[in-house]
Amino acid sequence: MAASARFSYPEEIKDKFIATPGLKFKSGNTVSSAEIWEFMTKEAPRRFPYAFDAGTNHIGRFSADVHFLSGIKRAYLDLTAKDRLLKEHAAGTPTVLVQGGQAMDAYYAAGAIPLRPGLIMRWAGNMDEGLSLRQSETRGLNILESGRRKISIDACNQIAAHAAIDNKVVPVDLIAPYLCLRCSDMAFLVETHRNKAHNIPSYLVDHPVDNENKPWAAEYIATELRELIAKIALLSGKTITDEVIFDEIKLENRGRRIALEIFEQWWAADIPPTNSTDLFGIAHLGQDFVGDSVASVDLLEQGKREILERIKNKVKGTGVPDHAKRLFICGSCVGPNAYHAQSAGAIFVGRDDNYSSLSVLIEETGDPYLNIAKSILAYPYEQRTEKRGKWTADLVKRSRADGVIFMYQWGCNYQSGVARMISDIVKQKTGVPTTFVEVGELGRSEATEQSTNRVEAFIEMV
């Protein structure tokens, strides 16, 4: 891989940026925009040079839209995750491995920091600083392969997160995801920890299938949520009342509402106000990708204001091609490279898995455990495939998508199992072309030609 150009934030936006609000955190700490600027222009390029690699193959590359200032703060939250998590953990806040695509309310309410596999993998990657993109990816691959060697070559890439825990690359205090229909590997990977040298406790919250009109399914989950929260409370030392849980639910509901509003406004806009990276980067904070629900909601509010302002002023996001073809992305844990798609004339307008968990608000009165349980069972993405397909078709229409790409990761038995059925239903209901693509390179920058070719060929066809 040839050395790529370096990305940097131009000095001319500095004054405008530092005039914007800073960020608030769950710990009660705040950071000013001047401090964020300092970090993103001096400290971060030194500590995390890989993140500033501007090569088009770098799927985690920062948004080129430097005038969308919330995007800079979003990148800041990513690159400071390591410091924040280590600091919080040292102060006694338990860290918990959880499933992606789920509401994190219960974990935060119980006083923990929930970490999806992707966040643990990034955290583990950042534990070694000063790495180029290639060095960083090699480090990630080494962790991943150490996991596959111990367990199986058939495992999907999330095994890297389990290996990072097992190898003590990052400190995790509890392994306790909700199960779901999105992921075939999580349950069995959690089970593998019983044969490891570490003594990290584990727990699974079940996900009963075919649960429609079965009140006993939600009751079953609610009982398990009580046990989960009690386990976390033992670690965090917090007293968990219904009120504490509702406070967190109200905060995260606020985030989910903002995220939904962003999508609605963005979809309705004549001109896409941001590129795909910024749309997903901000709106998906409603699902917390950064290990801090307060910071996520704070940035969602700021991001929404910026997006609405752009829509009002008919500003097009930097990087959005003229007459861009609008693509809706389906599948879990993986998606196409936004820069490649933009080069080929397309923009991504939504993702089914992320939108699913944003779309279900948790009731704010009554039994909070049962409310969370009902919300888990209500995710459209976790419904029977036919129902999920119809819901996806509706989203495709609402987002005015011109095409749909269903991507699934190597080793994902459940998403691969329904990729064709979802694609067929969406095509039948909307008339837009669909394709499905299996990828094995999840997040890497090398050997991406096969998936890139298929995505670009599809965009050309659209």
Added chain:
Amino acid sequence: MGLKSLDKIADALQRRPAELEQLRKAGKKVVGWLAYNIPEEIIYALGLIPIRVGQGGDGRLVEVGARHISTKNCVFVRQALGQFAEKTDPYIKHLDLVAIDATCIQLYRLEELINFYFGYKTVVLGVPRNFATKEGHEYFRKEVEFFTKKLEEFAGVTLEQSKLEKAIWIYDGIRQAIKTLYRYQSLNNAPLSWREVSTVINAGYNLDRGQYLELLQELIIEAKDNLSERSGSENIEARIFLSGSLIPPGDTKLVDIIEHLGGRIIGDDLWSGLNFFLNLEIQEPTPYGVADAYLDRVPHGSLPYLDLASDGRLANLKEQLKAFNADGIIYHTLRYCDAFTFKAGETKDVLGSLPFLEIHTEYSGSDFEAIRTRVEAFIEMIKSKKEIAELV
């Protein structure tokens, strides 16, 4: 000399498709089922005809199934999908309803696909991942109750206590008979082989369960009478125990290789084999009683269990290895059968010094030679070890 009862079972099986056709003409309904935790007793007690579905070893059907699912799904699921797609299998074509329990979620996906693409009428039985907990039991009781109601609607009758009691009696008899046959086949002077017992189990997928029990009882009497007619082997044997992913009817690749190379299979803990018949004791003839018994049986590998020390599946494995006096274990895993594949290393660790060989495979023949070489070395190693032990 083969046992005559085995021929009788084979004959009954040959007549079965035509019988089913006649029964359906007479108004009987056929319920095909897949997975591990469908309570057949309830299907049978409602006057429905249960047929256990699912075969392996046919690469062509795997390809047919793969048109609607992906290559990242296990070959058993892909082949089953291929069978449902083609509808030429003599049993599949007679199905009025397909019941699938969600022990393995890939099979749950299969249910969705056959319903959507091929129009099969289906019913799902939810199975808790946390099967060992009180709340897991509560959930499963409600699921079995719901499942029973669905079947009652389908059958047009209500479940009668006396009929359920009779069904429980028949199925308990079948389970006892299979356990006895397993014991016989493992003896030195065994009158039948593991392969033959496996064929008998597979016949039970399709035969009328009452008739099947009678045939099993005849076979047991005949096998017992013939125990002394075959002398024990004078040669040093490699007594192989099979574990891991299922080996369904039709999937003979590994079994053929082991036997061709002189290994003797003497037991298994497969969910397509002996495990299906173990530790299932229905204490109370009600849907709740049935639910509890099914959940308390030897757990299926697809249900995760987080405490290694108290894992019932591993405890059963150790017990069976001892009971069958196994010399080594071949742990068979199908590609993308994560439930068993991810446990391979752990199972080896748990079993300690017992010779252990993992075979990770599919239904294609492309890895035949590679497997043969590995199995041959494994069997030679076991035999050499035993020869040395005899000399010492």
